[in-house]
Amino acid sequence: MATTRHVVAKVGEIPIGGKKLTSVKGRDIGVFNVHGEFFALLNKCPHAGASLCHGRIVGLAEASEPGQYRLSRKGEMLRCPWHGWEFDIRTGQSWCDPDSVWVRRFEVTVQPGEQLAKGPYVAETFPVSIEDDYLVVEL
């Protein structure tokens, strides 16, 4: 199937640390705002099929020895609501099996409404006005 571009949200709609669940071409997708950058992941955990995007947005906890832990990369990891598998929201890579388990990700771009009005974009579920900026997912 040919790739098409879909307007999924107004930029201001998803605050930093927030997310929006949407559906594009029958696929459930989560769009995330990580420190001002936008990423889109398939709402299906590659481990056991859970609705991954319902999980908590967390940081990375690492420990060099028992009791000595450090937290980093706050807001950049997504933890599956079932078994707790963690994924890097930027890349879709899993933390516990990074070589072989990835969640599918999609390109997200920010486009001004003025440009979108010219097409060719699929925005059937989303009214676009030329004054705002929009998030466009490609799949």
Added chain:
Amino acid sequence: MNVAVRESKTDKATPARLGIVDCDIHPSMKTKNEITKYLSERWRKHYDTYGGHLKQAYTGSMAYPRMAPDTARGDAWPPNGGPPGSDLDFMRKQHLDANNIEYGVLHPLRIGGYDERNMEFSQALSTAINDWQIDAWVGPEPRLRGSIYVPQDYPEAAVKEIGRRASDPRFVQVSCAPQSEAPLGNRRYWPMFEAICAANRPLALHIGGIPGHPPTGTGWPSYYFEHHFSNVPSVLSVVTSMVLEGVFEQFPTLRVLLVETGFAWAPPLCWRLDQHWERMRDEVPHVKRKPSEYVREHFWYSSQPMDEPEHPEHLRDVIDWIGWDRVVFSTDYPHWDFDDPAFAFKCKLTREEREKVFSTNAKALFGLP
């Protein structure tokens, strides 16, 4: 839309419209006072004034706080409020309908009488939890089946409760704590086994609870991780105790379903027991056959949490040893370590194996149509 309910159209990987028997669903109460409706005035007052006396220092919390609130899937909190597993409509939508559950067997947790130190109160709680299952779940939802909860460390009360429920086919099993005060093969529990056989139900042993002694053989774990795992080795002791005490010689029709214990440990446990039996059988002359023979004849295993060998096909070898008629499917809904029927088995199953594990084994075990 902030509720994760899988639409059945995306359900392609589920066994083609095979109705599933889920042997482990956890219903919970909307509030802790929901139980009082099922207690007599005497025990309601006791509950209000003194509460429960469990076998740990804290009655209102867990000794090992879970990594997920209420031990639950993050997406299982009902949209209308209440804890996960407390809303029948939401359970229907998110689990029973979505996963094509033909029958679901209930294992209520927390308030059940297993771990209550006041013996008379443990009896009252068991009766109450059994009434509650019928009233709140099994009555309104014909796909659900109940467990006869019994206070195993008050065997006279356990016998009485089994007798009271035996004529109700909506209760498909008897349930007690696997980590009882003494190892479960102990003679003190035999009257209970006798009643279970008379009621023609399997005994279900679901891991967990607050046993009052460490779940390991070597003391208290430091971490929830360690505690969570220790449920598995603790059940090896239960199996060993029941076999070596001669329970199955005394009760040849007793069937035991181990719930949430895994099963890949069963072959090596039996190899070792058989080896020791060859050398030390004169110490236990009542154990007339190889331990593995009792285990193969008397134990069933629920599937969740699925054992996941690096090479998925190795799981087949394990089940070949245990017997394809001995593994019954379970999800553990709504807990965080839930197994989805479409993803639980990483190895390929034949159609016949799939039907057995997901449906007919459990139907045969519980006598379901």
